[in-house]
Amino acid sequence: MTPAIFADLQHRHAEPHRAWHDWARISAMLAMAEEVSHALADKPAFILAILFHTAVFDRANPQAEAESIRVMHRHLGRILPPPMLARAEALIHAVLRQELPEAEDPGLRADAALLLDMDQAVLGDPPARFEAFEAANRREYAHLPEDRYRAGRIAALQMLLWCDRIYHTDRFFLEREKRARRNIADALRQLGADGIL
Template identity: 40%
Template sequence: MENEPLIDDAMKSELAALYQTADRHYHGLPHIEAMLALAAEHRHLLDDPEAVEAAIWFHDAVYDSRAKDNEAKSAVLAESKLSGRTNPARLARILAMINATATHQLPPLEDEDAASDAALFLDMDLAILGADPNRFDAYEKAVRREYGWVEEPMWRAGRAAVLTSFLARAHIFHTQSFRDRFEARARENLVRSLQVLQGQPQQSPRQT
């Protein structure tokens, strides 16, 4: 039904339960709440805040650190839950945002407003990279716990490759507002984390 909210309280409770399983050390409810707070802060920049909220709620709904299709499965779940609550075009843009979290590259959306919302959504998901050093370090430890089954040498190599790929981008964040706020700190955090992974001497993190 078009007049129903995309994400009602019952659905939020259902999704919240998925995010509170014991194996979620970072990709849990606090991550969703942090993104929702950023969405509220940037609501004036969003064309369809409710669609972005839906993408936030569903983007990590399926999460298995051993799997490589979590984003696709999360999108399938979103499609099954949201079909009938909105029109196909709006649902498609929600699914595009969810699937884009697999690479954090902008999805191919022709509508400029939808593309702008997707850019902000992806930046919200990566905002933790630009957090203060203590929060970033806690994030890194939490992700490592989610991949506790991976042996240390393989973890170091794989994680270093991920962080290096972000550093190699011209911009980690897609939007100017997030670049201004988080880009410099994110690069400092990633370089410092790489030094740890590669056993190099660390630079002192900026304390401001």
């Protein structure tokens, strides 16, 4: 990875419409990746997925996921082996779609589970940190009127509570599941969703 590529990624993550999906978040995910590096099946691909999964970010752009992957291939297609990029691409799809890949490779599924949990880690943060995330999330949806945002956010948070587990891995489940559910329930009450909890 060249300094120019890092500079481009940092520039992209400094865009003014990013209230949460900024470089500080990427740095935090990289730090978490170091903590779990012993458990990763393919650390290089995992790191690439973190770096590039929000290279293009715009809540109003449904093509942002595909464009992020194109940015990765444009930067690295001539530098890194195709299998590594393909694995990183599968991980990016997993985190942006919030679902484990349908793959027979247990290592890929395990890495995807960790990446998904890291992406959702903030749900189980202390309440003040979670509230800051919720406020930042609203700013990233500034293009939506309040009633549409509230309805969509209530639905998204309620779906999380209906899951048997928010976190896929035991590590995150044991550390964060209970607090995540409390945070989400509090957010739903603040959004006026008491009747559907």
